[in-house]
Every structure is written in C-alpha cells, then in structure tokens.
Amino acid sequence: MAYTFTKDLETGNQLIDSEHRQLVDAINNLLAACGAGKGRMELANTTKFLQDYTAKHFSNEEKLQLQYKYPDYATHKRYHEDFKRVVAGICAKLEKEGPTIPLVGEVNSTIAGWLINHIKKEDVKVAAYIKGK
Template sequence: MAYTFTKELETGNQLIDSEHRQLIDAINNLLAACSTGKGRAELANTAKFLQDYTARHFGNEEKLQVQYQYPDYVNHKRYHEEFKKVVAGICSKLDKEGPTIALVGEVNSAIAGWLINHIKREDAKVAAHIKGRS
C-alpha cells in the first residue's frame, strides 16, 4: 500500500511539506521494491536516506519551533530524538544481519506508521502555531 501526500499531511510550511514529500517518496520506493521482490536490495538506500533525513529534517523543524517559540518544543524534540534511536537501531540491525525481510517489515511498519502519525498529530500542531504567530 503506497502512501499519498494528502491535504491532511500538509503543514503549510513549504520547506517542511517538501521534506515530508521526500520522506513519503522514499517509503513508497521501498514498498515498490518490496512488491517486485527487491525490498531487501532497496533497504540500504532507505536506511541511509532515513539517517540523513532525520538529521536534516528534524533540525529544520526544530529551528522553526525555536524561531516561533513553539510551547511544546521540548516534547516535540524528544519525539524526534526517540525516533532517531529507532532509525539508528534499524541501521545497526542492517549492518549486523544484512537486509532481512523482517527488517524490511520493520521499516514499513515502524518507520512509515510513526512518521505519518507524527506529521498528522505533532507537526500539524506546530504548523498551526506558526500560522498563528505569522
């Protein structure tokens, strides 16, 4: 099941929305690879992307939150830090065990599910706060 960037996922911030689209594209690339039996081969690309993405994207979001004095910044940053640990764990498993089908499943469920829910719940609050302050 591919993910679609819908209105529901838009924050209204061009940079953040652009980065969220990149994330959904990366997850969809992995899902497409899985549907053709190439998921394990694509897993290393996805893991590398996620490491780079979380560092860059979360940093961009956190700068905006500080700039606009987002009141729940501390908790939002904590969510980001916890998620970075999940990504690091997946990368560690990939290094130790190689690209397993179980790990592909973990990326599909843990990563995609967490991020979509995070965008809908937490990032939407940040976007509403920024809109209110602008």
C-alpha cells in the first residue's frame, strides 16, 4: 500500500514539506519494487537514501527550530536521534544479513510508520509554532 502525501502531512513550510515528500517517495519506491518482486534489490538504495537524507532533513528542521526558538526543541531532536539509530540498525542488519524479505518488511512498517506518525504529530506542531511567530 503506497503512502499519499495528503493535506494532513503538510506543515506549511515549503522546504520541510518538499523534503517530507521525498522521504515518502523513497518509501513508495521500495513498496513498488516489492510489488514487482524486486524489494530485496531496492533495499540497499532505499536504506542508504534514508540514512543520508534523514540526516540532512533533520538538520534543516532543527535549524528552523533553533532559529524560531521552538520550546520543545530538545524533545524533537531526541526523536530525530532515536530514528537515526533505528535506520542505522537496519543498515547494519542489511550489511550483516543481506537484503532479506523480513528486513524489507521492517523498513516498510517501522520506517514508514515512524515518518508518517512523526510528521502528523510532531512536525505539524513545529510548523504551527513557527507560523505563529
């Protein structure tokens, strides 16, 4: 099941929303590859992209939060650090075990679920705060 970037995922910040779209697209590309029986082949590309891109994206978000003195910055940063550890763990599994079907499933459920939930619950709060400034 592909993810759709709907209104409830928009933060109203053009940079953040465009980066979120790219993250959702990466998950959807993996899902499409799975549907075509090529999920294991696409797994390395997706995990590498997620590892690199989330670092860039989280850095951009955190700079905005500092710029606008977001009061819950420390908690939000901790969420980002936790997620980076999850992605690093998946990358380590991939390196150790290779592209397994269970690992594809873990990326699809864990990574996609976390991103969507984080955007809807946390990033929209940041965006609302910034809009109010």
